[in-house]
Amino acid sequence: MLFKISLSNIRKSIKDYAVYFFTLVIGVAVFYVFNAIETQTAFLNVSDDQREIIKFLVTAISAVSVFVAIVLGLLIVYASRFLMKRRNKEFALYMMLGMSKWKISALLLCETVMIGIGSLVVGLLLGVSLSQVMSAVVANLFSADMNDYRFTVSGSAITKTIIYFGIMYIVVMLRSGVVIGKCRLITLMQSDRRSEKITMKNLWLCVIVFIISAAALGYAYHLVGWNQMDLGPKKLLIAIITGAVATFFIFWSVAGMLLRVIMSVKGLYHRGLNSFTFRQLSSKVNTTVASMTVICLMLFLTICTLSSAFVIRNSMNKQVEDFFPVDFYGEMMWQDKDDQPMYTDIDKFYNDQGLRLEDDFREYHKFNIYTDPGFTIMGYIGDKTGKITDDYGSVGHMEDYRNEMIKLSDYNALMKLYGYKTLELDDDEYAICATFTGFVSIYDMLLEDKPAINVFGNELTPHSGKTIYSYVRPSMQPINSGIFIVPDSAVDESGAGTSIVVGNYPAGDKNELAEAERNARENWEETRKNIFAERHTSGMMVHMETKIEAANDAIGLGALVTFLGLYIGFVFLVSCGAILALKELSESADSLPRYTMLRKLGVEEKEITKSVFTQSAIFFLLPLLLACLHSYFGLKLGRFMLSMLVSGSLVKPLLFTAGVVVLIYGGYFLLTFLGSRAIIREQK
Amino acid sequence: MPLLKLQNVEKYYGNRSSLTKAVNDISFTVEKGEFTAIMGASGSGKTTLLNCISTIDRVTAGHIFLEDTDITKLKGKALNKFRREKLGFIFQDFNLMDTLTAYENIALALSIQKRSAKDIDKAVKNVAEQLGITEVLEKYPYQMSGGQKQRVASARAIVTEPKLILADEPTGALDSKSAKLLLERFSYLNHEHDATIMMVTHDSFTASYASRVLFIKDGKLFNEINRGGDSRKQFFDKIIDVVTLLGGDVSDAL
Numbered sequence: 045m046l047f048k049i050s051l052s053n054i055r056k057s058i059k060d061y062a063v064y065f066f067t068l069v070i071g072v073a074v075f076y077v078f079n080a081i082e083t084q085t086a087f088l089n090v091s092d093d094q095r096e097i098i099k100f101l102v103t104a105i106s107a108v109s110v111f112v113a114i115v116l117g118l119l120i121v122y123a124s125r126f127l128m129k130r131r132n133k134e135f136a137l138y139m140m141l142g143m144s145k146w147k148i149s150a151l152l153l154c155e156t157v158m159i160g161i162g163s164l165v166v167g168l169l170l171g172v173s174l175s176q177v178m179s180a181v182v183a184n185l186f187s188a189d190m191n192d193y194r195f196t197v198s199g200s201a202i203t204k205t206i207i208y209f210g211i212m213y214i215v216v217m218l219r220s221g222v223v224i225g226k227c228r229l230i231t232l233m234q235s236d237r238r239s240e241k242i243t244m245k246n247l248w249l250c251v252i253v254f255i256i257s258a259a260a261l262g263y264a265y266h267l268v269g270w271n272q273m274d275l276g277p278k279k280l281l282i283a284i285i286t287g288a289v290a291t292f293f294i295f296w297s298v299a300g301m302l303l304r305v306i307m308s309v310k311g312l313y314h315r316g317l318n319s320f321t322f323r324q325l326s327s328k329v330n331t332t333v334a335s336m337t338v339i340c341l342m343l344f345l346t347i348c349t350l351s352s353a354f355v356i357r358n359s360m361n362k363q364v365e366d367f368f369p370v371d372f373y374g375e376m377m378w379q380d381k382d383d384q385p386m387y388t389d390i391d392k393f394y395n396d397q398g399l400r401l402e403d404d405f406r407e408y409h410k411f412n413i414y415t416d417p418g419f420t421i422m423g424y425i426g427d428k429t430g431k432i433t434d435d436y437g438s439v440g441h442m443e444d445y446r447n448e449m450i451k452l453s454d455y456n457a458l459m460k461l462y463g464y465k466t467l468e469l470d471d472d473e474y475a476i477c478a479t480f481t482g483f484v485s486i487y488d489m490l491l492e493d494k495p496a497i498n499v500f501g502n503e504l505t506p507h508s509g510k511t512i513y514s515y516v517r518p519s520m521q522p523i524n525s526g527i528f529i530v531p532d533s534a535v536d537e538s539g540a541g542t543s544i545v546v547g548n549y550p551a552g553d554k555n556e557l558a559e560a561e562r563n564a565r566e567n568w569e570e571t572r573k574n575i576f577a578e579r580h581t582s583g584m585m586v587h588m589e590t591k592i593e594a595a596n597d598a599i600g601l602g603a604l605v606t607f608l609g610l611y612i613g614f615v616f617l618v619s620c621g622a623i624l625a626l627k628e629l630s631e632s633a634d635s636l637p638r639y640t641m642l643r644k645l646g647v648e649e650k651e652i653t654k655s656v657f658t659q660s661a662i663f664f665l666l667p668l669l670l671a672c673l674h675s676y677f678g679l680k681l682g683r684f685m686l687s688m689l690v691s692g693s694l695v696k697p698l699l700f701t702a703g704v705v706v707l708i709y710g711g712y713f714l715l716t717f718l719g720s721r722a723i724i725r726e727q728k
Numbered sequence: 729m730p731l732l733k734l735q736n737v738e739k740y741y742g743n744r745s746s747l748t749k750a751v752n753d754i755s756f757t758v759e760k761g762e763f764t765a766i767m768g769a770s771g772s773g774k775t776t777l778l779n780c781i782s783t784i785d786r787v788t789a790g791h792i793f794l795e796d797t798d799i800t801k802l803k804g805k806a807l808n809k810f811r812r813e814k815l816g817f818i819f820q821d822f823n824l825m826d827t828l829t830a831y832e833n834i835a836l837a838l839s840i841q842k843r844s845a846k847d848i849d850k851a852v853k854n855v856a857e858q859l860g861i862t863e864v865l866e867k868y869p870y871q872m873s874g875g876q877k878q879r880v881a882s883a884r885a886i887v888t889e890p891k892l893i894l895a896d897e898p899t900g901a902l903d904s905k906s907a908k909l910l911l912e913r914f915s916y917l918n919h920e921h922d923a924t925i926m927m928v929t930h931d932s933f934t935a936s937y938a939s940r941v942l943f944i945k946d947g948k949l950f951n952e953i954n955r956g957g958d959s960r961k962q963f964f965d966k967i968i969d970v971v972t973l974l975g976g977d978v979s980d981a982l
Contacts (some may be wrong), residue, residue: 145879310846314843320827638825644811645811645817727787
């Protein structure tokens with residue numbers, strides 16, 4: 045009997061539950077898809093390095109899954125509470141008919157179990173089919189072939205999904221039991237009467253609150269948008285909290301002002317259904333200030349996370365080409381007890397082992413970095429220290445840091461090897477190369493005054509007023525923080541320090557390349573071991589990197605951030621969309637008599653549809669607009685933080701992000717609009 | 729030429745096996761400036777008839793003419809336009825928008841006709857004065873009494889200056905004092921502004937304010953009486969007589 049009632053209840057309120065169910069299904073599916081990555085990629089023929097990366101990805105995803113589960117759990121609790129409130133009258137009827145609270149709780153339990161099982165089954169089916177697509181995506185990311193592909197179902201992911209969602213559903217059940225246990229018949233019966241009151245907030249209070257919160261928001265924007273060098277964790281936290289609180293009050297005051305502002309324009313307010321539309325909207329916004337705030341912040345996080353992830357993903361692969369144009373890079377540095385560089389020579393250590401660099405490489409260049417104790421970073425900055433401190437915060441403790449120099453001939457040899465433009469200098473000129481954004485601008489600023497330098501007793505003047513955008517050490521990222529290029533004649537051999545070798549393997553196809561890589565690595569490793577065995581260890585730093593390694597890292601990092609970004613983004617967007625959709629749809633159901641009345645008054649169907657569209661559109665747009673504004677400044681900070689990692693432009697990632705947002709959030713909007721229209725059309 | 733003309737109007741519900749003739753071949757005419765009441769017991773078909781005239785429901789057979797338009801032939805946009813411009817509705821349960829103030833409720837009827845804000849303001853204030861609701865204009869429905877709500881609803885119905893005002897049990901949810909006040913307003917509108925009103929009621933007292941009463945029984949026109957030069961009290965007695973004749977029980981008549 046109980047089962048029958050609850051089944052018919054679900055069927056009856058299918059419209060209300062549709063969005064809830066749909067969201068649960070998506071939640072389950074997304075959860076499964078991301079947790080099944082390990083199984084989905086097991087068949088892929090990837091290298092050990094890449095396997096390690098996938099393993100790390102899987103670990104990261106399961107860590108994030110806990111967070112995701114909490115977000116989804118909150119969403120489900122919110123949605124179920126919301127749906128329960130709408131059924132107060134029904135519960136009141138049951139109670140009046142003499143049903144005990146236990147029975148009603150049991151009824152709800154029945155419903156939750158049915159919806160839970162239903163959503164898990166449908167969601168897992170959807171997830172299993174989507175995860176097959178995921179296999180292809182991963183294979184594509186790691187450039188692995190799909191020859192061994194077969195249809196896979198991840199038992200562990202299914203178990204995990206069922207456990208996580210089972211816990212959420214149990215929480216929902218307990219919660220609804222508690223709510224039913226606490227409620228009183230009289231409040232249930234009068235529950236729909238309370239909403240009739242219309243509260244108008246004090247306009248001037250709203251205006252004042254709006255101005256204050258706008259100012260607070262401006263302050264938070266200023267903190268993250270400018271002076272990022274100066275932005276410690278404390279200030280960042282202040283900015284975040286200020287921003288979040290200000291967001292809440294912005295919505296609070298806009299809810300109060302929106303209507304007043306439109307009302308004051310009589311021509312607009314009394315045009316067509318505008319008065320009705322904006323009243324509806326205003327009451328909706330007024331009762332959802334808190335949810336609006338949460339939605340706005342989640343959208344903001346989504347936009348920032350997704351676009352940052354896409355920036356990293358997009359620029360990583362290209363960057364390896366741009367910043368790691370050779371197969372191998374090795375560096376040996378020997379420092380004295382004051383941390384100052386001493387002369388090192390890779391060749392010597394290789395020869396000690398009976399090894400020759402020529403054997404490992406088809407072409408290579410070995411060179412030294414020069415330093416002059418009298419030519420330090422602080423010395424070069426000179427009296428501009430104050431200005432740099434103002435613009436970028438502190439310059440740090442680098443009083444005795446010597447500037448690194450490279451001979452022009454070495455530099456040009458490198459450029460030839462890398463495939464970049466060579467440089468010509470007069471005997472009394474120098475130039476600076478750098479790729480790290482922050483340093484490039486600092487050097488540009490310093491070079492404005494054409495400061496002369498003195499190295500090894502030679503006076504040199506700048507070749508040009510601009511920093512050269514290039515690098516000496518290959519790397520995955522643009523992290524060259526500045527090296528001085530000086531004419532060979534200006535260099536004294538006593539200043540030679542760190543020894544660097546870059547080169548290309550003598551290999552054509554993929555297999556030969558792998559062979560050459562293994563060879564070069566082995567030889568380097570042997571040399572390194574020997575150096576440390578001979579107790580040269582104090583102050584000795586040995587470091588190498590290869591292009592293959594860098595490319596793998598790039599793919600791995602790209603894949604990692606893409607997956608995590610998409611995972612979090614999906615869940616956030618779904619949550620935002622679901623909350624708004626639930627609110628809007630239930631509101632439409634409540635407003636049904638109003639629309640019926642409008643029809644009786646002879647309002648065109650087209651006008652009614654327009655009104656519904658306007659209501660849903662503004663309701664969905666409000667948090668998105670503020671989130672976009674937040675993101676503009678958030679991404680300013682993001683860009684700054686990313687600038688040490690990548691150099692890509694933001695345009696394409698932003699388009700990607702917009703695409704994902706439009707797809708999911710817009711999808712929910714469309715669903716809501718169509719659903720609302722169907723609801724208010726019902727009684728014809 | 730009569731303002732409203734009903735020609736053999738029929739409205740059937742159900743299917744062949746169980747057919748309900750809610751309205752069974754009714755014909756009559758209403759002249760401009762008439763205040764007509766339609767009386768009948770519950771289930772006699774009076775509300776169905778009103779719904780057909782108001783185009784909320786469709787007739788099964790027959791024709792209804794307002795001026796020279798056959799409204800049974802109207803569809804879609806034309807129907808909405810007709811409803812918007814030619815008719816004014818007053819419902820038993822007021823049907824006011826609870827989210828709007830009295831002023832906005834009245835203004836809504838005009839703004840959906842795309843009138844300018846200035847016109848709207850003038851018309852609303854004017855009609856509010858006629859119905860004595862100027863002081864509640866800025867209030868919401870939940871802040872008003874039943875009588876005030878019904879007068880606001882009436883103001884919304886007449887503010888567009890419709891050809892025909894249709895009222896479905898307008899006093900049904902009011903106490904006797906409020907009902908009297910409302911009906912006196914109706915008489916005022918009828919006499920002073922030449923408004924054509926058609927009202928459905930089962931209450932003899934309410935009907936006695938009309939200038940003419942049509943009685944309906946089992947979907948058919950049963951009787952018709954005109955007030956002529958009678959006082960309202962005399963007219964009321966006459967109505968009671970017919971109601972007794974109709975055989976409706978006492979509770980229906982009161």
